Amino acid sequence: MKIPTKVIHADISLSVCGYSKVLEIISNKWTALVIYALEDGSMRYGEIGRRIDGISKKMLTQTLRQLERDGLVKRDITASVPPIVDYSLTALGETLTVPLKHLKQWTSAYYSEVEKAREAYDEIESPSD
Amino acid sequence: MKIPTKVIHADISLSVCGYSKVLEIISNKWTALVIYALEDGSMRYGEIGRRIDGISKKMLTQTLRQLERDGLVKRDITASVPPIVDYSLTALGETLTVPLKHLKQWTSAYYSEVEKAREAYDEIESPSD
DNA sequence: CAGGATCCCACAGGATACTG
DNA sequence: CAGTATCCTGTGGGATCCTG
Numbered sequence: 001m002k003i004p005t006k007v008i009h010a011d012i013s014l015s016v017c018g019y020s021k022v023l024e025i026i027s028n029k030w031t032a033l034v035i036y037a038l039e040d041g042s043m044r045y046g047e048i049g050r051r052i053d054g055i056s057k058k059m060l061t062q063t064l065r066q067l068e069r070d071g072l073v074k075r076d077i078t079a080s081v082p083p084i085v086d087y088s089l090t091a092l093g094e095t096l097t098v099p100l101k102h103l104k105q106w107t108s109a110y111y112s113e114v115e116k117a118r119e120a121y122d123e124i125e126s127p128s129d
Numbered sequence: 130m131k132i133p134t135k136v137i138h139a140d141i142s143l144s145v146c147g148y149s150k151v152l153e154i155i156s157n158k159w160t161a162l163v164i165y166a167l168e169d170g171s172m173r174y175g176e177i178g179r180r181i182d183g184i185s186k187k188m189l190t191q192t193l194r195q196l197e198r199d200g201l202v203k204r205d206i207t208a209s210v211p212p213i214v215d216y217s218l219t220a221l222g223e224t225l226t227v228p229l230k231h232l233k234q235w236t237s238a239y240y241s242e243v244e245k246a247r248e249a250y251d252e253i254e255s256p257s258d
Numbered sequence: 259c260a261g262g263a264t265c266c267c268a269c270a271g272g273a274t275a276c277t278g
Numbered sequence: 279c280a281g282t283a284t285c286c287t288g289t290g291g292g293a294t295c296c297t298g
Contacts, residue, residue, distance in 0.1 A: 010179060012182060018232070019233055045261080052142075054143065058292075060260095080259095084259080085261090095238075114154065187281090210279090261298090272287080
């Protein structure tokens with residue numbers, strides 16, 4: 001009887017993999033930054049916009065809407081003129097900051113190595129002389 | 130003397146935030162899946178391709194090249210005809226699986242809540258009747 | 259103030275065909 | 279087998295202008 005080396009047929013798919021599912025949520029350009037900003041507590045729309053360098057109103061709104069839809073961010077409207085809209089992390093949103101902080105720790109610890117690796121790689125692949 | 134509520138000027142930027150820097154690395158469509166596949170150990174090019182549902186050769190190659198450039202994946206070529214190319218996580222790559230596993234744990238624990246939140250949100254925003 | 263609506267483009271990424 | 283090379287499309291996201 002012959003022992004197969006390993007019978008593997010596509011067992012990793014985008015829709016199922018635990019890695020990808022979270023990344024779908026946080027991997028947009030601004031999502032992580034918005035969550036990061038909101039970790040300091042409730043904040044007004046304009047305030048978030050001012051804190052995040054380079055974000056446009058369109059993207060800020062879009063990002064906040066997505067996060068709200070995912071139940072990660074709460075939106076509180078104080079009906080007045082002009083209106084006051086406060087955003088904050090929900091309890092669910094807070095739980096997400098835990099794994100995110102692990103990512104951040106990884107960055108502080110190892111990102112410089114990634115940069116070194118890139119330089120080394122680019123050195124070889126595209127030598128200047 | 131007046132205590133400013135909080136003087137905040139853009140203190141969160143894409144290039145600096147620890148959240149975004151890692152995400153730049155892993156937030157491409159297939160990157161996380163490839164890392165996930167390689168957690169089982171060294172694997173041949175074709176094997177990875179077969180394990181990951183829906184990935185094309187182009188994207189597999191591109192993803193692997195990026196990971197190699199970032200120093201997260203190692204490429205071992207056995208010069209023969211046909212060639213044998215094995216990929217594996219580097220020591221640096223292994224370190225990244227730690228925070229990734231936290232993300233995965235978050236998914237198992239809370240992703241269903243995200244789905245519920247989405248349903249609830251869509252229910253209100255676009256009622257069927 | 260907090261957005262919605264539009265226009266537009268760059269680029270990620272898919273399909274297909276070719277090669278050492 | 280393990281890739282390149284091209285071509286092509288969808289869409290993420292920027293710029294700009296409008297509004298309750």
